[in-house]
Amino acid sequence: MMIKLFGSKRYFSVVLTLLATVLLVACPLEVPQTFEITLVNLTHNQPLSPPVYLFHTSEYRPWQLGEVASVAIEKLAESGDSADLLTGAEAEPTVLSALGEETILIPGGQHSRIVTVKGGSLFLSVAAMLVNTNDAFAALEAFPLNQVSPGDEMRVSLYALDAGTEENSESSTTVPGPAAGGEGFNPEREIRNIVRYHPGVVSQEDGLVGSVLDQSHRFDNPVAQLVIRRL
Amino acid sequence: MNKTLLPAITLSVALPFSALARDLEVELTNLTHGSYFTPLLVATHNRHLDLFEVGTSASTELRAMAEGGDTSGLITAVANVGGSYVDNPAGGLLAPGQKVTANLDAGNISNKRLSIVAMILPTNDGFVGLDSLTIPKIPGTYTYYLHAYDAGTEANDEIINGGGTPGVPGIPTAPGADGGTGAMGVTMNETNTQVHIHRGVLGDDDPLGGNSDLDSTVHRWLNPVARLVLKVGG
Numbered sequence: 001m002m003i004k005l006f007g008s009k010r011y012f013s014v015v016l017t018l019l020a021t022v023l024l025v026a027c028p029l030e031v032p033q034t035f036e037i038t039l040v041n042l043t044h045n046q047p048l049s050p051p052v053y054l055f056h057t058s059e060y061r062p063w064q065l066g067e068v069a070s071v072a073i074e075k076l077a078e079s080g081d082s083a084d085l086l087t088g089a090e091a092e093p094t095v096l097s098a099l100g101e102e103t104i105l106i107p108g109g110q111h112s113r114i115v116t117v118k119g120g121s122l123f124l125s126v127a128a129m130l131v132n133t134n135d136a137f138a139a140l141e142a143f144p145l146n147q148v149s150p151g152d153e154m155r156v157s158l159y160a161l162d163a164g165t166e167e168n169s170e171s172s173t174t175v176p177g178p179a180a181g182g183e184g185f186n187p188e189r190e191i192r193n194i195v196r197y198h199p200g201v202v203s204q205e206d207g208l209v210g211s212v213l214d215q216s217h218r219f220d221n222p223v224a225q226l227v228i229r230r231l
Numbered sequence: 232m233n234k235t236l237l238p239a240i241t242l243s244v245a246l247p248f249s250a251l252a253r254d255l256e257v258e259l260t261n262l263t264h265g266s267y268f269t270p271l272l273v274a275t276h277n278r279h280l281d282l283f284e285v286g287t288s289a290s291t292e293l294r295a296m297a298e299g300g301d302t303s304g305l306i307t308a309v310a311n312v313g314g315s316y317v318d319n320p321a322g323g324l325l326a327p328g329q330k331v332t333a334n335l336d337a338g339n340i341s342n343k344r345l346s347i348v349a350m351i352l353p354t355n356d357g358f359v360g361l362d363s364l365t366i367p368k369i370p371g372t373y374t375y376y377l378h379a380y381d382a383g384t385e386a387n388d389e390i391i392n393g394g395g396t397p398g399v400p401g402i403p404t405a406p407g408a409d410g411g412t413g414a415m416g417v418t419m420n421e422t423n424t425q426v427h428i429h430r431g432v433l434g435d436d437d438p439l440g441g442n443s444d445l446d447s448t449v450h451r452w453l454n455p456v457a458r459l460v461l462k463v464g465g
Contacts, residue, residue, distance in 0.1 A: 065260055065458070066328035160453070162264055164328070168448045192265065192407075192449075196328040199264035199451040200431075208436050208447055221453050 033122060035145070038112040038227040039158075041105045043130065045216040047177060048105040048138055048224065049080025051128035052089075052098070055117045060094035061142060062125050063195050069163045071187075073127070073195070077137045077163030079176055079184025080104075080129040096122070104131070105224075114231070121146060126158065126226060131177030132217045134170065135163040136198045138224045145228070153229040157222035160198040165189050170201055170211035180212040197221075253337040253366065254464035257317075259347065259377075260330040261359075263456050265449040267406040268325040268349040268359055269300030273333045275342040275366065276314030282346040283362055285426050289382040291397070293348075293426070297358045297382035299395030299403060300350040313339050324406050325349070337366060347377070347459070353391060353405040353445055356382040357429045359457045370465040376455035381429040388416040389432060389443035402444070409449050411438035428454070 041048050054062055062085065063073050072084035082100045089098035096119040105111055105128065126140040139161040148154045166174065167190045176184040202208040205215045257273050274282065282305055283293050292304030302318065309316045315338035321331040337343075347361040360380050367373055381387070385400060391410045394401030404410070417433050434447030 065262065066330060159455075168264075170448070192327065194328040196264055197262035197455070198453065199449075200453045202434075202447045202451065206433075206447070210436070221455070 032116045032118045033145070034114060034116045034231040035148075036112065036114050036229040036231060038110055039105060039126065039128075040110040040225045040227070041107050041223075042225055043107050043219045043223050045107055045179075046130040046132050046219055046223070047107060049076070049129035049131055050082060050101040050103055051105060051111065051126060052076070052082045052085055052100050053115070054089050054095055054125045055097040055115070055119065056092070056095045056123050056125065056142070057119070058121060058123060058142070060092055060123075062089070062127060063139075063141070063161070065141075065195055067195060068193055069165055069195050073163055074135070074165040075185045076127055077129055077135040078166055078186065080131055081185065082127075085127065124228070128224070130160060130219065130223065132175055132179040132213060133177070133198075133201060134168045134174055135166040136160050137163060140226060145230075148228050148230040150230050153227060156226045156228060158224035158226060159221045160219065160223045162196055162198040164192055164194045164196060168199070168201070170203070170208060170213045172212035175212055179217055182212070255335050255337055255345070255366065256462035256464070257333045257335070257345070257347070258330055258460040258462075259325070259333075260458040261325045261327050261456070262458055263327050263351070263452045265327055265407055265409060265446070266354070266452060266456070267327065267352045268321075268457075269352060270302060270319035270323065271321060271325065271331070271333070271347060271349040272296070272302040272305055272309075272316060272318060273320060273335065274309040274314050274316035274346050275335065275337045276309055276312050276344050276346065277339070277341040278344060278363070280308060280312045280314065280344075281363055282308070282348050283360055283380065283382075283426050285362070285380070285428075287425055289384050289426050294356070294382055294384045294397045296348055297350055297356040298385055298397050300352070302348070305348065314342055315339075324352070326406075345461070351379060351456070353402045353410055353450060354429070354432060355387045355389070355400075355402055356385040357432075358382060361459065367461075367463050370463050373461045373463070375459040375461065377457040377459055378454045379429040379431075379452060379456045381423070381427050383421060383424045383426055386419050386421045387432070388418060389434070389445050390414050390416050391444040405445070405450075407449070409446055411441070411444040411446065413440045414444040415440070415442050417442045
């Protein structure tokens with residue numbers, strides 16, 4: 001009797017384990033996940049170029065700290081042009097959804113949208129240029145969306161990265177935003193050609209001769225806030 | 232009889248310790264635009280040690296690290312409380328954008344804290360630091376962002392003159408070979424003499440003079456200055 005009971009219990013637990021495994025593996029792959037994402041521009045006078053949202057697996061990275069930026073990231077960071085980044089991401093099997101906003105996000109402004117993505121373990125990366133800079137972009141790097149449970153909401157800070165693709169001269173000919181109207185993308189690279197955190201802008205009022213920027217264009221981290229609500 | 236018992240007792244005492252010892256993998260990335268980290272000290276220790284503490288005067292050991300990158304005094308302090316540590320995991324300077332991994336056993340069960348320090352070059356007495364983070368009990372991967380601190384022991388004159396000995400003014404060197412010369416000096420005073428958040432460097436755009444030998448478009452930073460990815464083993 002004891003032996004039989006023990007045996008059936010064991011069988012039951014094996015079935016449970018199997019069931020749990022099937023649920024764990026199959027569920028996220030087949031059930032679409034829906035998120036409401038809201039991006040807020042926290043800077044004083046740095047409009048953000050139309051933001052890009054990339055939903056991807058753990059294998060994909062749109063950029064890597066300490067590595068040379070792709071031309072697609074260079075274009076986004078120097079001119080706010082997200083076309084190459086979106087086209088490239090759409091062609092990647094590890095990117096499950098690539099979305100680009102149509103409009104600029106003004107300081108203090110916010111964009112909100114609802115996204116439904118089919119996928120297992122999802123990560124979200126976000127990028128948008130701080131347009132009154134040489135090559136700064138507000139960035140979220142592979143945020144694990146499994147941290148947000150259904151019905152929950154999380155607030156995530158975006159920091160300013162330096163694409164490392166253009167010297168931070170702040171000159172009127174190289175800053176494309178409304179502060180200057182200078183050149184956007186230029187394929188030439190700076191000597192320190194790697195992605196890292198941005199040192200902030202100096203501005204003419206802090207002694208940088210040749211800077212077209214004034215005190216209003218300075219910023220500190222975080223530069224944007226993303227609110228992720230899982231529906 | 233005694234001879235056979237003894238190893239068994241040793242084993243039963245040793246096992247719980249080895250089961251509780253935590254393997255840590257520390258991955259640190261220099262996030263700054265153009266600043267280097269001197270040889271890092273990564274240490275686990277008990278609650279009786281702080282490598283640094285904001286709002287207090289820097290110890291002589293901290294001062295030696297912050298002004299000249301010399302971690303030997305802090306290493307002795309870690310050893311004195313039975314801590315474990317990795318000295319200089321990058322084998323020299325950690326350049327902007329680069330990362331380094333250090334593996335260590337937390338050692339003694341009372342070593343529940345993790346601390347990390349390294350001087351930031353070129354600065355007078357700036358350092359990147361993590362002060363007594365409580366190591367998470369649950370195995371997993373945790374990410375933290377580290378700030379830049381000012382030891383409060385030397386005026387931030389921003390003059391590169393080789394001065395790295397405690398008490399000697401000036402900045403030892405600009406490892407990126409992007410520093411200037413002939414600066415007049417940004418300030419001769421250090422009004423906050425406690426350990427505090429670094430206000431950042433000023434720099435200027437004159438490599439042969441001006442107030443600072445630092446380049447305002449290269450050597451400034453915003454916090455955070457480092458990213459720590461901590462993997463806690465089972």
